[in-house]
Amino acid sequence: MTMIQLAYYVEVVKQHHFTKAAEKLFVSQSTLSKAIRALEKEFQVEFINRRTKDLQITEDGLVFYEYATKLLEYYHTQTQELYRHLHCANSTLTLGLPPTAGLIYFSSLLYQFREAYPETDLKITEITSKAVRDLVDEGSLDLGVVIEPFSDSKFFSQTVYSSEAVLLVSKQHPLAARRYVEFRKLEPERFLMVTPDYMYHDLVLERCKTAGFTPNIVFESSQWDLLLEMVANDQGISILPKPLVDKVYSDRVHQLHLKNPEFPWALSVIYRTNKFLTVPMQRFLKLCGKAQWPS
Template sequence: MDLRQLKYFVEVGKQRSFTKAANTLFLSQPSLSKMVKSLEEELEVQLIDRSGRHIELTDAGHAVYSHAQEILHSMEDLSSSLYDVMHLKKGTVSIGLPPVIGILYFPKIIGDFQKSYPEIAIKLVEYGAKKIEDEVLHGNLELGISVLPVDNELFDVVPFMKDVMTLIVSSQHPLAEKDQVELKELSNEDFIFFTEEFALYDYMLTQCRQAGFEPQIAYKSSQWDFITGLVGENLGVSFLPQSIYEKVNDQKVKKVEIKGKEIPWHLGIVMKKHKYKTFAIKEFISHLLRYH
């Protein structure tokens, strides 16, 4: 068994298709099939069920797929460590950002970092916080920005920013006349929430339930500016972090403080527990913390 066999098998397992995997790996499909078949023969077990229209991993295939990913990620860590020794101040940083967070600081943060380290490539993806944590945990992202708390047994965490949640309503809404409102007063309101892949969805759902009511969710969106637009049209009320609200430039929307209970919104840099951190990652974290 060699690393190339594992790499090819993992790609087939990921794509669930020899054709797609061959295209990704720039191989011919027969060569790829032969390589996977040789791995099965060496392990003396069938890894892929080829009987249907779409290939599926067998039980043994799932087990090998999981361990092969760990082996390949370990080899990537080894390569990164050697690269740091041989090529200081070069490398790549892959970062996951929730869209609601990216607008706050990151254009300037990344711009300033690239000026200082032009040979370090920054790769950005936008996901909800739940997806980011999953991608970091599985080694597909080196670090992510997520809403705290997270599981400290799974992640190394560096606190980054502290904020609080605020209620936003239409300027035509009766609550717009108030400076403060208790959560329980919102029990009959229609709400506009972030979609389920965002940590804010579960977080604010829990806050409402703790206040004694189940929120009536009229709309969901992954875009904070669309949410504020819906609020401005008086289609519901919503919650935003204070720092996000300050980016809103819409006279149709007004913030109302939540009375009696400050609802924190804390962000942190999350990394897979005990995963090797390259020079580039360490430098980016150090740079990032200058802005909090």
Template sequence: MGELMEWQQLVYFKEVAEREHYLQAAKALAISQPALSRSIQKLEEQLGVPLFEKRGRGIVRSSYGDAFYTHAVKILEEMEKAEKHIRKMKDPQYGEITLGFMRSQGLQHIPRLLKQYKEIYPSVEFSLNQGSTEELINQLREGKLDLCICNMDQGVEGLTWRKLWTDQLYVYVSDTHPLANEEQLALHQIEEEPFLLIRPGYSARVMFEQIVEKYGLEPKVAFESEDMMTILGFVAAGQGIALLPSLETLQMSHVRSIPLIEPTERQIGVAWREGSVRSPASDHFIEQLVTYSTKFGE
């Protein structure tokens, strides 16, 4: 295999090819003419063809030079685009962030967060993905996400996690339910009710199963779905009750949310891969998440 071509050789060649004059090209490049001539000679040796031919006292591109010039221009243009792209990625006011989040967070915190962030940094691009905590952690490990906002009660090897805020489960009942006017509910008041549950794999379902085990409940499951809005629709129709996180920004007709007396907290935080090369925009967004969570907790 021949010697690898250097980027600088392409810059020198392009200048000579466009000026068709070594001295003028050398002055434009701020190098000596002998140094420029040696660079072009080395390039011709690498390619095995003459790129220029003499014509009178000057030079012109050979047919090989014409062909190589077309490709050299495209390569240098792509290099310039690549450099601009990297410079933007290094700038926290630009950059790209691939963010994953739990479905429950997509109903309140994430839209609010992104709205606030984009008002200040409109040039930062987000690629968004939602799913269960298990799905998000797997995608994070596979490098498909830069960051994810999820529930992580226990540490996960290879990931760093920083707590942001605390969620708790609420009892959701229809506004015609006998318990609809209660200020708080205890588990013994709802254990005989038909439950409408998030499917297995989601953080809210894990919390429910932990509660069932801790308090020795034997719940009657009436329906399962991965979509909270579907569950709340069934709640509104009086088809059962649900235990779901706080959905404070969601206005759902004919549904009431009532806090449980028993503690049912879960920790929500931001996670990323240990040792991952994150953009400054991602690091800056983590800082903004922490600031948001501090204000949210006040």
């Protein structure tokens, strides 16, 4: 006995006609007849009296109809409940965010997500981009935020925010009168850098290498605000994401656009290519695509 056989039988009884039931179900009349005969054979009783001109349901057939109707209704209700449970109730989304940059630019989006989907348990892990990649790879995180450029065939990535990195100097620095600077002009400068565990650290080194020099790094810190304070006090220069500076320190330092090479900066959300996209993941990615970020 299958659910489709029960559905066929119930429709025949409802329509009290094989042809009408077949039209309603978009199947052939012979398909219906075979399905019902299979049921009768399985239970070794006759549900429909075929010896009369008009379709007649036997007493056993009426008992079976009541049973089939209840079973189909139960199946439908439980299927809806299962779908709701799998896709909504008690669902969890684990997200990895880099310090400062991730939390600053995702704070509004995280609030929107929690407001829209309170049934989803959103768990945030604050770690560097390098660690984000590893935890997404091993399955500890559903989604992670990384800094572009990011290229790995094991991951899908969706860019959610784009800007640039800028050179920061004190307002007393000789470069403070300029708007643009070429990378090669920075060779004699004292660099204040984030620590090597940040993906961003490698990006700065790559840009300097492209310009033909190795930066003179005099200080490294995981605290972005400390670097900005040191730049403001003319203890060195730094290259940091422009939106971060605009948000927390724009009045205390001078920004210069970089060229030869330029320094684009972007945040992307990544997930494993072989990862099943749960509904919370789909909802978060969709919300990222709709987000209105500050310019």
